[in-house]
Amino acid sequence: MDFSKAYIETEVAKRFWYHKINLGNGIITPGYDFDDVWNGIRKSRETIDYKGKRVLDIASWDGMWAFEAEKLGASFVVATDADNRNENFEFVRSVLNSSVRSYYNIPPHRLSDRLDAVIFSHSNPGLPSQPQQKEYLKLNEFDIVQHLGLLYHLRDPLLTISQARSVIKEDGYLLLETAVIIDDNQSCMYFNNNNMFGACGKLPIYDDISTWWAPTVPCLIEMVQSSLFEVNQHSIRIHKQTDHVGRASLVAKAVAPEKANPLLANELAKTYRHAGMQINIFRRYLKT
Numbered sequence: 025m026d027f028s029k030a031y032i033e034t035e036v037a038k039r040f041w042y043h044k045i046n047l048g049n050g051i052i053t054p055g056y057d058f059d060d061v062w063n064g065i066r067k068s069r070e071t072i073d074y075k076g077k078r079v080l081d082i083a084s085w086d087g088m089w090a091f092e093a094e095k096l097g098a099s100f101v102v103a104t105d106a107d108n109r110n111e112n113f114e115f116v117r118s119v120l121n122s123s124v125r126s127y128y129n130i131p132p133h134r135l136s137d138r139l140d141a142v143i144f145s146h147s148n149p150g151l152p153s154q155p156q157q158k159e160y161l162k163l164n165e166f167d168i169v170q171h172l173g174l175l176y177h178l179r180d181p182l183l184t185i186s187q188a189r190s191v192i193k194e195d196g197y198l199l200l201e202t203a204v205i206i207d208d209n210q211s212c213m214y215f216n217n218n219n220m221f222g223a224c225g226k227l228p229i230y231d232d233i234s235t236w237w238a239p240t241v242p243c244l245i246e247m248v249q250s251s252l253f254e255v256n257q258h259s260i261r262i263h264k265q266t267d268h269v270g271r272a273s274l275v276a277k278a279v280a281p282e283k284a285n286p287l288l289a290n291e292l293a294k295t296y297r298h299a300g301m302q303i304n305i306f307r308r309y310l311k312t
């Protein structure tokens with residue numbers, strides 16, 4: 025459908041926007057002034073080729089990163105969010121005539137079970153209902169998972185990194201961005217003591233009830249590596265916000281358990297001990 029410029033401008037003006045999205049005709053949605061952080065993500069992202077790829081964008085909100093993935097040539101893009109506030113996303117999708125699919129009732133710690141209909145396509149010949157099938161299941165997993173602006177909002181951050189790993193193909197990529205502690209070089213996480221909410225300036229991360237954790241940069245890298253990923257050191261971008269807190273973005277490649285540290289792979293293969301790690305990652309490893 026073609027929309028008039030006046031109609032788009034009126035609809036844009038009615039809404040609150042998080043993202044700045046180019047709708048054409050010189051219209052850009054009036055999102056936050058986070059361009060420095062977002063340009064850092066775009067720099068990290070340059071290390072990945074999106075052409076023809078299957079992309080999952082978690083915590084999409086207005087959808088800027090999902091629509092950019094499509095623009096970069098991705099062949100299939102899924103946008104998810106836990107909060108069911110998808111009005112802006114749907115409006116942008118129709119203006120851009122985009123094919124991005126949206127599921128705005130999927131929490132980031134439940135990607136693998138809530139996206140199973142996308143991953144186990146009914147046209148997939150290797151369905152688990154065919155136990156006689158000798159070939160390993162060929163799942164329609166994602167080539168790229170975008171996990172942006174989310175980790176620090178989560179009470180259980182490793183759980184969602186495990187879940188992201190569980191829906192990425194081997195040798196696929198994670199594009200991750202989060203708040204980090206920049207004045208501490210130890211590998212540790214800072215806890216935002218939210219009992220103290222309101223003690224403006226005294227909380228260790230942000231004065232924000234929805235912020236829980238921020239790792240130091242070494243810790244962020246180790247968290248990702250310990251979840252069967254290999255971090256591309258050249259992709260890391262740090263943006264300083266205060267002397268203490270900044271934002272880090274990076275790209276990491278999903279490593280097959282066979283290629284990981286065997287002690288780590290054996291431990292993670294006990295999926296009953298590691299929430300979020302799914303048995304399908306280990307399907308070939310466990311057989312050998």
Ligand SMILES: C[S@@+](CC[C@H](N)C(=O)[O-])C[C@H]1O[C@@H](n2cnc3c(N)ncnc32)[C@H](O)[C@@H]1O
Pocket residue numbers: 082083084085089105106107131132171172173174177178179234
């Ligand atoms: C800061 S915005 C980031 C939006 C976008 N991914 C980006 O980086 O530009 C945070 C996003 O995380 C989601 N979110 C915040 N807290 C969450 C939580 N505890 N569990 C799941 N999603 C959460 C919000 O719905 C929102 O989409």
